[in-house]
Amino acid sequence: MSFFSSFKTFKGGVHPSEFKEFTQNLPFEIMPAPAIVIIPLTQHIGKPANPVVKKKDEVKAGQVIAESSGFISSVIHSPVSGIVKDIHLEPTISGFPNECIIIQSNDNSDIDLMPQLDIETVSPDDIISRVRDAGIVGQGGAAFPTYVKLSPPADTKIDYVILNGCECEPYLTRDDRYMIERSTDVLNGLKLIMKALGVKKGVIGIEDNKNQAIKAMREIVRSEPDIEVEILKTKYPQGAEKMLIKAVLNREVPPGKLPMDVGCVIQNIGTAIAVNDAVTKGEPQITAALTVSGKGINNPKNIIVRVGTPLNEILNYCGGLKDDAAKIVVGGPMMGVSQFDVNAPVTKATSGILVLTKKEANAHTETPCLNCGKCIEVCPLGLVPTKLTRFSKLNMYEKADEFSITTCMECGTCTYNCPANIPLVQWIRLGKKKVIRMQKEKMSA
Amino acid sequence: MNSITENTDYKLELASSPHIHSRWNTRQAMWMVVLALLPAVIASVIFFGIYQIVIIIVSVAACLVTEVLIKKIRKRKIIIDDGSAVITGLLLSLILPPNFSLSSTAIGAVIAIGIGKEVFGGIGYNIFNPALVGRAFLQAAFPVPMTTWTLPENTIDSLSSATPLAAMKFDNVITKPLNMFLGNIGGSIGETSALAILIGGLFLIAAGIINWRIPTAMLTGMILFSGIFWLIDPLKYPDPLFQVFAGGFLFGSFFMATDWVTSPLTSKGMWIYGILISLMVVAIRLFGGLPEGVMYAILFMNAFVPMINKFTRPRVFGEAAK
Numbered sequence: 001m002s003f004f005s006s007f008k009t010f011k012g013g014v015h016p017s018e019f020k021e022f023t024q025n026l027p028f029e030i031m032p033a034p035a036i037v038i039i040p041l042t043q044h045i046g047k048p049a050n051p052v053v054k055k056k057d058e059v060k061a062g063q064v065i066a067e068s069s070g071f072i073s074s075v076i077h078s079p080v081s082g083i084v085k086d087i088h089l090e091p092t093i094s095g096f097p098n099e100c101i102i103i104q105s106n107d108n109s110d111i112d113l114m115p116q117l118d119i120e121t122v123s124p125d126d127i128i129s130r131v132r133d134a135g136i137v138g139q140g141g142a143a144f145p146t147y148v149k150l151s152p153p154a155d156t157k158i159d160y161v162i163l164n165g166c167e168c169e170p171y172l173t174r175d176d177r178y179m180i181e182r183s184t185d186v187l188n189g190l191k192l193i194m195k196a197l198g199v200k201k202g203v204i205g206i207e208d209n210k211n212q213a214i215k216a217m218r219e220i221v222r223s224e225p226d227i228e229v230e231i232l233k234t235k236y237p238q239g240a241e242k243m244l245i246k247a248v249l250n251r252e253v254p255p256g257k258l259p260m261d262v263g264c265v266i267q268n269i270g271t272a273i274a275v276n277d278a279v280t281k282g283e284p285q286i287t288a289a290l291t292v293s294g295k296g297i298n299n300p301k302n303i304i305v306r307v308g309t310p311l312n313e314i315l316n317y318c319g320g321l322k323d324d325a326a327k328i329v330v331g332g333p334m335m336g337v338s339q340f341d342v343n344a345p346v347t348k349a350t351s352g353i354l355v356l357t358k359k360e361a362n363a364h365t366e367t368p369c370l371n372c373g374k375c376i377e378v379c380p381l382g383l384v385p386t387k388l389t390r391f392s393k394l395n396m397y398e399k400a401d402e403f404s405i406t407t408c409m410e411c412g413t414c415t416y417n418c419p420a421n422i423p424l425v426q427w428i429r430l431g432k433k434k435v436i437r438m439q440k441e442k443m444s445a
Numbered sequence: 446m447n448s449i450t451e452n453t454d455y456k457l458e459l460a461s462s463p464h465i466h467s468r469w470n471t472r473q474a475m476w477m478v479v480l481a482l483l484p485a486v487i488a489s490v491i492f493f494g495i496y497q498i499v500i501i502i503v504s505v506a507a508c509l510v511t512e513v514l515i516k517k518i519r520k521r522k523i524i525i526d527d528g529s530a531v532i533t534g535l536l537l538s539l540i541l542p543p544n545f546s547l548s549s550t551a552i553g554a555v556i557a558i559g560i561g562k563e564v565f566g567g568i569g570y571n572i573f574n575p576a577l578v579g580r581a582f583l584q585a586a587f588p589v590p591m592t593t594w595t596l597p598e599n600t601i602d603s604l605s606s607a608t609p610l611a612a613m614k615f616d617n618v619i620t621k622p623l624n625m626f627l628g629n630i631g632g633s634i635g636e637t638s639a640l641a642i643l644i645g646g647l648f649l650i651a652a653g654i655i656n657w658r659i660p661t662a663m664l665t666g667m668i669l670f671s672g673i674f675w676l677i678d679p680l681k682y683p684d685p686l687f688q689v690f691a692g693g694f695l696f697g698s699f700f701m702a703t704d705w706v707t708s709p710l711t712s713k714g715m716w717i718y719g720i721l722i723s724l725m726v727v728a729i730r731l732f733g734g735l736p737e738g739v740m741y742a743i744l745f746m747n748a749f750v751p752m753i754n755k756f757t758r759p760r761v762f763g764e765a766a767k
Binding site (some may be wrong): 014016050085170225242250253254255257307326327328331332335336337338339340342354356357358360361362363364367369370371372373376377379380381382383384386403404407410412415416417419420423425426429 | 454458459460461462463464465467469470471472473474524527536559567569570656691705706707708709711712714757758760761762763764
C-alpha cells in the first residue's frame with residue numbers, strides 16, 4: 001500500500017505490518033479428516049442447535065446431527081462418517097465450554113449431498129431454504145446464520161450486495177486465496193445472494209494489497225454489467241461492515257442499526273463460496289477454509305479442514321510449533337481469541353489460526369495516559385477511547401453511555417496505536433457489557 | 446516439534462485482543478523529541494558559544510534530581526528513563542537568555558518539575574507546560590537577567606537593541622530575514638535559528654510524534670492575524686514573515702504547543718488551540734507591554750484545553766452532525 005493511495009476508504013484506522021507473505025502464494029491444501037471430531041452445538045450467533053443423534057448412533061458425513069432451534073440458529077451436519085461417541089461439554093475456541101457431539105470417524109470417502117440445483121433456474125426461495133438447510137453461517141467472524149441475512153423484513157429496501165474481500169486482519173489470506181483459486185465460484189455465490197434478495201447491484205470490495213485477487217475478480221466480472229470490483233485502501237479495519245459500506249457507497253450505518261437499514265447486505269467471500277457450493281453442488285457446510293500462520297509455526301499453510309478438527313491436529317499438520325511459540329490465536333491478531341486449550345475444535349466460521357512468538361505475545365508495560373489523542377485520531381467510529389476507558393475504570397457507566405460506549409465494535413485499533421500501551425479496548429469491552437446490563441435493568445424496571 | 450501440542454503440561458499466553466501493537470511507545474517518542482532538539486542545541490553553541498551547553502546540562506540535571514526527590518517523597522516508582530524530565534530540562538534551558546546564571550537555571554528547573562508537573566500528580570496530569578511554568582517563574586523572579594540578551598559571538602550587523610522583537614517594538618528596526626532564518630540574532634539560547642527548529646520539528650511530524658495540525662494552525666493564525674495589521678499599516682506593524690521567525694514563535698509552535706499532555710485531544714480542538722495561541726501572541730506583541738508573548742499565550746491556552754476538549758468531541762460515526 002502507498003501513503004498516497006487514491007483508493008476509497010474511511011476516516012481513521014491503522015496499518016499494521018501485514019505478514020501476508022507467509023501464505024499469500026500458497027494454494028489451499030486439503031487436510032485429511034482426523035480420527036475424532038468435536039462438533040460444538042453453538043457455532044453461530046443465536047440459539048444452540050438441538051442434537052438429533054445419540055451416543056453410539058452411526059452417522060454419515062453430510063447427515064444432519066443437530067437441528068436449528070429457532071429463527072436465529074443453524075442446522076449442523078456431521079463432517080465425517082463414523083460413530084457418535086458422546087455428547088458433553090468440551091472447551092471451545094470461544095473460551096467457554098460448550099455442549100459438543102464427539103464423533104469417532106472411520107471411512108470418509110463419501111459425503112451425503114443434497115440435490116444439485118441449477119444456478120440459472122433456481123428460485124430465490126429455493127436459494128434461501130438451501131442456504132438454511134446447508135447450515136451456512138457468515139464467514140467474516142461473527143458467524144451469523146446467513147439465511148437470516150437473506151430474509152430481510154418485507155418493508156426493507158435493499159439496493160446493494162457488497163462482498164467483503166478486504167481481509168484487513170494481518171496474516172490472514174483465506175479470502176485472498178478463494179478469489180484467486182475460485183473466482184468463478186465467488187462470482188456465482190454473489191449472483192445467488194443477489195438473486196435471493198432480489199437486488200440488482202453487486203460490489204466486490206478488495207484491499208489494494210491483493211493484486212492477484214483483484215486481477216482475477218476484475219477478469220471474471222468483465223461480462224457482468226451490474227457487478228463491480230472496488231479497490232479499497234489497505235487499512236485496518238476496512239473489512240468492518242460499517243467501514244466497508246462507508247468506503248464503497250459513502251453511506252453511514254447509524255449506531256444500533258444494521259447494514260440493511262442503509263440498503264446494503266454484506267457477505268464475506270467465504271460465505272459466497274459456501275452458498276455456491278450448497279446450491280450448485282449440494283454440499284452442506286462441513287468444512288472450514290483457514291490460514292494457519294504466524295512466526296511461531298513451522299509450515300504456514302492455507303488449508304481446508306473438516307469442521308470439528310481439534311487445533312492441535314492442525315498445528316501438527318502444519319509442522320508443529322517453533323520453540324519460541326507462546327500464544328495461539330483463533331482469528332486475526334487484531335480481533336482473534338487467544339486459546340488456552342489446543343484440543344478446542346475448529347468451527348464453521350474459523351478463518352485462521354495464528355501462532356505468535358514470545359516476543360510478540362508479551363504484554364507491554366502500561367504507562368500513564370499523556371492525552372496525546374492518538375486513540376481518537378484512529379478510532380473509525382469517532383469515539384473517544386481514552387475517556388471511555390477512564391469511565392469504565394471508575395465505574396461511571398452513565399457517563400460512558402453518554403459517550404456512546406455501546407457503539408464501539410471492539411476492533412482494537414485504539415489499543416494498537418496507544419503509545420502508553422493502555423489496554424483501551426479491553427476496558428471499553430468491560431464497560432460496554434456493564435452499560436448494556438444497566439440498560440436492560442432500566443428497561444425491565 | 447514443540448512440546449505444546451504433545452505435552453499436556455503446556456502453558457499458553459492468554460490475553461484479550463488485540464494481540465499486536467504498533468512499534469511506538471511513549472518512551473521512544475520522548476527520546477525522539479530529545480533527538481529533534483539537538484539541531485537547536487548545536488545552533489546555540491554555534492551562535493552563543495560552548496557555555497550554553499553548561500546551562501543545558503545544569504537544567505536537565507536539576508530536572509532529573511527534582512523528579513527523583515519528589516518521587517521519593519511521594520513514595521512512587523522512580524521512572525526517569527522515559528525521557529520526560531530530560532525534555533523539560535532541555536526545553537527550559539533552550540528558552541532562557543544566553544549566558545544565564547546557572548543557579549537561577551537550577552531554580553527554574555526545580556519549579557518546572559515541582560510546580561509545573563509533580564504537584565498535579567506527575568506525568569500526564571499536569572495542566573500547564575512544565576518548561577513554560579519554569580520560565581514564567583524566572584521571568585517574574587529575575588526580570589532583568591531574563592531580558593538581558595547577549596548577541597551572537599560573530600554578529601556582523603550592528604543592532605541598536607538586542608532581540609529583533611525588542612528592536613521592532615522599541616526602536617522600530619527590522620532585522621534582516623536571512624539572519625533570522627539562520628539564527629544569527631539576539632534571542633533565547635535555542636530559539637533563534639528557524640532552520641534548526643524546522644529540521645527538528647519537521648522530523649517529529651514525519652515520524653508521527655507531534656501532530657502537524659498544531660504548528661500548522663499556529664502558522665496559519667500568525668500569518669492571518671499579523672497580516673491583517675500589516676495590511677492596515679505596513680509602516681507601523683511588522684510583516685507576517687518577520688512575526689513567524691521572530692522570538693519564540695517557531696520553537697513554541699513545534700516544541701511547546703505540541704506537548705501531548707497539555708494540548709487538545711481532537712483534531713478540531715488542535716486547530717482552535719493553535720489559532721487562538723497565535724491571536725494572543727499577536728495581541729501581546731503589538732499591543733502588550735512585553736515584546737514577546739509566546740510563553741504567556743501557550744500557558745493561557747493550556748488552561749482552556751479541558752474546555753476545548755469538551756466542545757470538540759468528534760462526531761460519532763453514523764450520527765447526524767450536532
